[in-house]
Amino acid sequence: MKKYILLPTLIGMLLISSFMFAQNTEKISPSLQKGIIEELSRQIKKEYILEDIGFKMSSRLDSLSKIGSRTEMDSEAFIKMLNQELRSVYADKHLGVVNPKRFKEFQKMLGLDQNQKKDHHSKLKQKSNHNMHDYKNGQGSHAEDADKVIGNELAGSRVINRDGRTNIGLINLSRFDGTEKGLMNMKELLSSFVGVDAVIIDLRNCKGGDAEMVKALSGYFFDTSTYLVSTIGRKGENGKRETIERWAIANELSSKFVNTPLYIMTSALSFSAAESFSFGLQLNKRAILVGETTGGGGHMNAFFALPGGYGVSISVGRTFDGKTGKGFQGTGVQADILIEADHAFAKTLELIKHKRTAELGYDDSKEKVHQTLQQLSEAWYTGDFKSAKSLIYSKYKAYLSIDNESIVNEVNLLKLIENGTGAKTPREVRNREISIYEVRNDETATARLMFRDQIHYLHLINDNGTWKIISDLITLKQMHG
Structure with a gap:
């Protein structure tokens, strides 16, 4: 039997269910169809994590091979037929055949050559056992190269x-990149977060990634080594699968975030690694999950080559809670607070706001000053002239100070708002960042209001129970946030 090269799933970009429909007008001969089906059957029977189901899939494929085809088939139709056969036995989003073009794209992203030497095969097998938690993107065709993907993993x-x-560290993660560069990018980001009041990790569009990043990112939120999940991987040379415990390992920044609300x-x-991360943090009651139940990709997959340049992603392991045996394959990870994904950010900000308000214990006067400045912020960013006007005292004056210049110009703040500057x-x-310096005798107050590109130094007056702005010195600043 001819041996085909294993391509480990270090980087996965597409849901099998989406890329199996990739446009391909090539024809597949009956003999190649038979060769692909037979090798696919052999690999699934040997590698699939749910062995009973793997045998059923293999038997179904064997029946197809015996029936055979007397005519050529379109590549697209052939792949669609194979994946439908596999999915009819068990709906596994990590499982599916890919066409040669897509398979080469994965090889290119991984820096691998399909015609690798045989002695490299064993190294790939070992590597895949540490990097099988992968993801696929169900949003159509994604042919980005690896550098572009890595560069955008933390965009936003x-x-x-x-x-x-409240200062909030927002991590918008598109994939769990366990490369040296990916780990360094995460360290630099978390270093810039030191001192924040809360951390939000946005995994709403994260389709998976590497186990190394799952462990590394988890480690920032525990000050001691902490058990996360267990995994069962590929069969070893003895034909048995090894169970491995995954632990979060504390690092030099862990003490800065161990008590930070997450x-x-x-x-x-x-999906996949995004779910594994969420699952482990939820089991340890270290994070609050807000949003929808996840996609249910509790398996770990690896790619294998098929005849004719085709490839197949096969689930070769699974992730679960070692204490209960419970995993999330097919069921997903249920959020602690269920809400539509589009509303998850607003809900999370609301949760943080309520928690922080209770912690800060603002006195009544400061609270009212804060409300006035918050209303001014909203008016600034929405161009709401009418609301802004109601916040300003009749004898109000505003001045604009240009950095590195001694000239101070009088400006019309209401005009800036009306013109939509903010x-x-x-x-x-x-x-916006609001700092209330002083409230004196519940009559006057001084404060600072910082926007993305401006700082406002404000004086306010209590006008019959309503705090209004009486003067404003505006300075330009470098953009932040």
């Missing part, structure tokens, strides 16, 4: 402040 991650009180946002698209700021970076 930053420190945000939406209520003027929220994880999920959706039905959150409204031009992209919604995702409409941050």
Whole structure:
């Protein structure tokens, strides 16, 4: 029997259910169809994690091979037929055949050559056992190269402040990149988060990734080595599967975040490694999950080559709670607070706001000043002239100070708002930071309001129970957040 090269799933970009429909007009001869089916049957029988189901799939494929085809088939139709046969036995989103073009794209992303030497095979097998938690993107065709994917894995991650009180570290993670570069990127990001009041990890569009990053990211939120989940991997040379415990390993930044409230946002698209991470943190009651039940990719997969340049992703392991045996294959990880994914961010901010308000214990006067400045922030970012006008005292003056210049110009803040100066700021970076310096005798107050590109130093007056702005010194600043 000819041996085919194993391609480990270090990087997965597409749900099998999406890329099996990739456009391909090539024809497959009857003999090649037979060869693909026979090798597919052999690999599934040998590797599939659920052995009874694997045998059923293999038997179904063997029946197809015996019936055979007397005519050529379109590649697309052939792949679709094979995947439907496999899925009719068991609906596994990690399982499926890919065409040669897609298989080569995976090889290119991994820096591998399909015609690798035989002595490299064993190294690949060992490597795959540590990097099988992968993901596929169900959003159509994604042919990005590896560098582009890695560069964008943390796109949008930053420190945000939406209520003027609370600094939040937002990690927007598209994949769990366990490469040296990926681990370094995460370390640099978390270093910039030191001192935040809460951390949100957005996994709503994260389709998976590497186990190494699952362990590494988990380690930032525990100050001691902590059990997360267990995995069963591929068969060894003795024909047995080894159970491995996955632990979060504390690092030099762990003490900075061990007591920081942690929220994880999920959706039905959150898959594989994203689910493993969420599952482990939830089991340890270390994070609050907000959003939808995840996709149910509790298996770990690896790619194997088939005749004619085709490839197949096969589930070769599974993730579960070693204490109960419970996993999330097919069922997904249920969020602690169930809400539509599109509303998860607003809900999470609401949870943080309520928690922080109770912690801070603002006195009544400061609370009212804060509310006025928060209303001004909303008016600034929405261009709401009418609301802003109601916050300003009749004798109000505003001045603009240009950095590195001694000239101070008088400006019309209401005109700036009416012209939409703040409204031009992209919604995702409409941050604000409110610092109330002093409230004197419940009559006057001084405060600072910092936007993305401006700092406002404000004086306020209590006008019959309503705090209004009486003067404003505006300075330009470097953009933040």
